[in-house]
Amino acid sequence: MIIWSQEAGVRRQHRVRQVVNWLNLSTPIGLLIGVIGRVRxxxxxxxxxxxxxxxxxxxxxxxxTVGNVVLVRIDDTALARRPALLAHEARHATQYAWFLGPVMLVLYALTSLWSWLLTGDPASRNPFERHAGLADGGYTERPVRRWRRLRR
Structure with a gap:
C-alpha cells in the first residue's frame, strides 16, 4: 500500500496536497473505503x-475520489482511454485539501442533492463537479427543470 509518494516527478503543489489530505484525514478515510471495497x-x-x-x-x-485516493471501478485499459477522468479526479483531490477533508463529503452530498432537485442529475449543478470539469468526469450537463406551478 502506498501512503506517501516519494516519486521524483511529483510537483510541490501535489506534495502539499498529499500532506494536507493526510492531515485532514480524508486520505485515511479514502484508504479505509478502499480496503472495504477490496481494491488493489x-x-x-x-x-x-x-x-x-x-x-x-x-x-x-x-x-x-476521497482525499488523495482515487477509487476506480473500470479496468486499466478503459482508464487509459480516458485520461481526462484522472485529471477530473485529481481536481477533486485538490478540493479535499481546500475544503477541510471530511467536511468536503458533507458539502458534496448537499450540493449533489441541490443539483438533483434542480436538474434530476447529481452532477449538473454541483459546483464541485462543474469545477472539476463535467465532461472530463464523463457527465453530460442537464438543463434546469421547469417547475410547474401548483393549481389551486
Whole structure:
C-alpha cells in the first residue's frame, strides 16, 4: 500500500496536497473505503493513490475520489482511454485539501442533492463537479427543470 509518494516527478503543489489530505484525514478515510471495497492500491499520477477494482455498488461512478485516493471501478485499459477522468479526479483531490477533508463529503452530498432537485442529475449543478470539469468526469450537463406551478 502506498501512503506517501516519494516519486521524483511529483510537483510541490501535489506534495502539499498529499500532506494536507493526510492531515485532514480524508486520505485515511479514502484508504479505509478502499480496503472495504477490496481494491488493489498503487501509484497514480501527481502523487495520487489509485485503488483499482473497487467492488462496492455505491457510488455507481466509474471512479471517485476521497482525499488523495482515487477509487476506480473500470479496468486499466478503459482508464487509459480516458485520461481526462484522472485529471477530473485529481481536481477533486485538490478540493479535499481546500475544503477541510471530511467536511468536503458533507458539502458534496448537499450540493449533489441541490443539483438533483434542480436538474434530476447529481452532477449538473454541483459546483464541485462543474469545477472539476463535467465532461472530463464523463457527465453530460442537464438543463434546469421547469417547475410547474401548483393549481389551486
Amino acid at each position: 492500491f498503487g501509484r497514480g499520477p501527481d502523487g495520487l493513490i489509485l485503488g483499482r477494482r473497487y467492488r462496492l455498488p455505491i457510488p455507481p461512478a466509474p471512479a471517485f
